[in-house]
Amino acid sequence: MSKILVHIATSEGKIKRSSLEVMSYCKTLADKNSMTLEAVVLDPDPAKYTDQLNTYGPDKVYQVKHPIFKNHLNAAVIEALSKVIDQSGPRLCAFASTESAKEVIGALAARHDAAAIPDVAGFTINNGSVDAERPVMAAKVLSKTSSSSELVLVSVRSGSYDLAENPGNAETVAVDFDFDESGLRAVLKEVLSSAGDKVDLSEAEVVVAAGRGIKDENGRKLVEELAETLGAAIGASRAVTESGLFPATLQIGQTGKVVSPQLYFAIGISGAIQHVAGMANSKVIVAINKDPDAPIFQYATYGLVGDLFKILPPLTEELRKIKGA
Amino acid sequence: MKFSVCIKQVPDVSAPISIKDGTLTQDSDRMVLDAYSASAVEEALVLIDKHGGEVQVVLVGPEKAKETIRKALAMGAASGVHIVVDDVSGLDSGAYAEILAAWHKKSDYDIILTGKQSQDTDAGLTGGMLAWKLELPYAANAVGLTYDNEGGKLTVTRQGDSGQEMIELTSPCLVTCSNDMNEPRIPSLKGIMQSKRKKVETLQLGDLGLDPDTLSSKTSKTKGQGYKEVPGREPGKKLEGDPEELVTELVGLLENEAKVL
Ligand SMILES: Cc1cc2nc3c(=O)[nH]c(=O)nc-3n(C[C@H](O)[C@H](O)[C@H](O)COP(=O)(O)OP(=O)(O)OC[C@H]3O[C@@H](n4cnc5c(N)ncnc54)[C@H](O)[C@@H]3O)c2cc1C
Numbered sequence: 188m189s190k191i192l193v194h195i196a197t198s199e200g201k202i203k204r205s206s207l208e209v210m211s212y213c214k215t216l217a218d219k220n221s222m223t224l225e226a227v228v229l230d231p232d233p234a235k236y237t238d239q240l241n242t243y244g245p246d247k248v249y250q251v252k253h254p255i256f257k258n259h260l261n262a263a264v265i266e267a268l269s270k271v272i273d274q275s276g277p278r279l280c281a282f283a284s285t286e287s288a289k290e291v292i293g294a295l296a297a298r299h300d301a302a303a304i305p306d307v308a309g310f311t312i313n314n315g316s317v318d319a320e321r322p323v324m325a326a327k328v329l330s331k332t333s334s335s336s337e338l339v340l341v342s343v344r345s346g347s348y349d350l351a352e353n354p355g356n357a358e359t360v361a362v363d364f365d366f367d368e369s370g371l372r373a374v375l376k377e378v379l380s381s382a383g384d385k386v387d388l389s390e391a392e393v394v395v396a397a398g399r400g401i402k403d404e405n406g407r408k409l410v411e412e413l414a415e416t417l418g419a420a421i422g423a424s425r426a427v428t429e430s431g432l433f434p435a436t437l438q439i440g441q442t443g444k445v446v447s448p449q450l451y452f453a454i455g456i457s458g459a460i461q462h463v464a465g466m467a468n469s470k471v472i473v474a475i476n477k478d479p480d481a482p483i484f485q486y487a488t489y490g491l492v493g494d495l496f497k498i499l500p501p502l503t504e505e506l507r508k509i510k511g512a
Numbered sequence: 513m514k515f516s517v518c519i520k521q522v523p524d525v526s527a528p529i530s531i532k533d534g535t536l537t538q539d540s541d542r543m544v545l546d547a548y549s550a551s552a553v554e555e556a557l558v559l560i561d562k563h564g565g566e567v568q569v570v571l572v573g574p575e576k577a578k579e580t581i582r583k584a585l586a587m588g589a590a591s592g593v594h595i596v597v598d599d600v601s602g603l604d605s606g607a608y609a610e611i612l613a614a615w616h617k618k619s620d621y622d623i624i625l626t627g628k629q630s631q632d633t634d635a636g637l638t639g640g641m642l643a644w645k646l647e648l649p650y651a652a653n654a655v656g657l658t659y660d661n662e663g664g665k666l667t668v669t670r671q672g673d674s675g676q677e678m679i680e681l682t683s684p685c686l687v688t689c690s691n692d693m694n695e696p697r698i699p700s701l702k703g704i705m706q707s708k709r710k711k712v713e714t715l716q717l718g719d720l721g722l723d724p725d726t727l728s729s730k731t732s733k734t735k736g737q738g739y740k741e742v743p744g745r746e747p748g749k750k751l752e753g754d755p756e757e758l759v760t761e762l763v764g765l766l767e768n769e770a771k772v773l
Pocket residue numbers: 397398399400401423424425426427438439440441442443444454455456457458459460461462465475476477478481493494495496547548631691
């Protein structure tokens with residue numbers, strides 16, 4: 188029958204975990220609905236991902252090779268994906284909900300007269316209808332959204348599905364892709380990265396997130412020490428990225444990133460709905476807050492009522508002993 | 513330089529909500545200017561302060577949404593366009609984009625700004641769809657904007673997956689704005705008084721050659737099928753005591769109960 192096409196997001200030469208989550212789930216979905224599973228990689232060197240992709244069992248992999256894909260530029264991504272969508276003719280095109288995917292899905296849907304259901308927490312196919320659930324109203328409720336369009340684009344929040352290997356041997360297709368940058372009215376000038384970008388936040392197994400309670404450089408240091416001890420990625424609330432203590436890339440929440448680690452530390456974070464929207468799917472949540480009534484305690488697996496400046500030093504020391512052992 | 517800022521009226525998401533038989537009810541029917549839209553208005557105002565020009569706001573929504581246009585006018589926008597749609601419940605992002613595209617095709621602008629998403633649906637599709645329909649270069653999730661008068665170039669700093677990307681757009685162009693871009697001003701009393709005299713053009717869908725039934729039945733390619741609760745979390749443990757005790761207890765739990773260390 189028809190096809191599912193999965194866009195593969197890569198970073199630093201690796202496939203993003205969130206894309207593999209989407210692949211894992213789409214493999215199940217494809218098998219259940221007797222559909223073919225295809226994947227598309229846009230990269231300066233797309234062939235290097237084939238082995239890893241084969242672990243997740245696609246029937247076919249489209250490789251679009253071009254140096255422009257070293258960085259994200261929406262016009263190039265749209266052009267390339269459009270070409271592959273035309274070539275493949277999928278019923279469903281699935282993305283991991285990255286910032287790059289979010290930037291192109293609307294335009295891509297408009298271009299193909301397709302439906303788009305972004306940032307879903309889950310989806311399935313029933314009798315030709317794509318049925319999804321997505322958080323709305325600052326993630327306070329789930330909206331059930333469906334589409335029977337001929338082509339439906341879906342982007343999936345990270346952590347919505349588990350990884351499941353399903354080894355296979357895909358046919359690879361090299362897609363001809365010329366891209367003329369000369370006429371572009373949108374030009375990428377520069378990519379500014381900051382020190383905090385080292386560990387990919389949305390992929391991290393452990394996240395240590397800082398809130399306004401960390402106050403200053405001193406609090407920041409305590410957070411960094413804890414994160415380093417745990418090999419964790421650092422995240423932050425909006426109050427903290429606004430103050431400049433941590434870079435904006437690290438913001439978690441409705442405006443920022445969605446994370447779903449095994450372990451999340453909320454340190455001096457009150458738990459505003461807009462923050463919780465980005466971290467409520469974490470498996471274990473530890474909250475440290477001096478206000479016993481802080482809303483974050485409603486979500487915490489373990490809530491520590493107390494002063495973070497007194498709790499973090501012995502916590503880091505204790506964890507160092509365990510990790511060092 | 514003429515800015516056209518697409519703004520949205522949204523329910524106050526901080527008000528308690530409940531779901532009964534798949535329908536959403538809110539304790540308060542308070543409607544507000546969407547925070548992302550507000551940042552788009554603010555950014556346009558900052559840029560015209562520097563470079564000269566004018567800000568027009570455009571809103572698709574029911575009669576009641578006029579108050580939201582007034583709010584943007586009170587912030588400092590020069591004029592408003594109200595495309596009246598009494599019942600927006602059947603419209604998805606595609607339909608909003610179709611309406612906004614129809615309006616912009618017959619209006620003048622250099623730069624269109626929209627929110628990067630809206631506080632109620634968080635979909636983030638309308639801006640990109642609109643850009644495509646108008647064949648405009650665009651950038652999404654902007655956290656900073658600078659304008660170069662001479663070349664007519666707009667430099668957008670957008671928050672990407674890792675780090676920030678600086679994109680130079682040639683106008684006419686479209687940018688979707690993050691609320692991390694600025695702190696929207698609170699309208700002054702003078703602003704509020706002045707807003708009452710500012711012009712708001714009111715249009716019906718028919719004026720744009722659009723048909724409400726087609727917009728909800730055909731242009732909207734996605735259908736809402738009701739709401740459900742977010743699966744709740746297991747109740748947790750709250751630990752109180754002196755720091756050393758708390759730490760010992762927590763580490764024990766993480767190791768032996770949660771098994772995440
Ligand atoms: C449209 C919109 C989108 C938004 N998007 C986001 C988003 O993506 N991410 C986000 O985080 N926010 C977002 N916000 C902002 C959000 O509403 C909150 O303002 C923000 O999350 C608050 O950050 P905070 O918890 O760090 O600060 P606060 O709410 O000020 O909380 C600080 C906490 O620290 C505690 N504390 C202080 N000192 C100590 C101490 N010594 N020891 C222990 N605890 C201490 C206090 O008890 C308090 O609970 C958004 C808002 C809007 C309107």
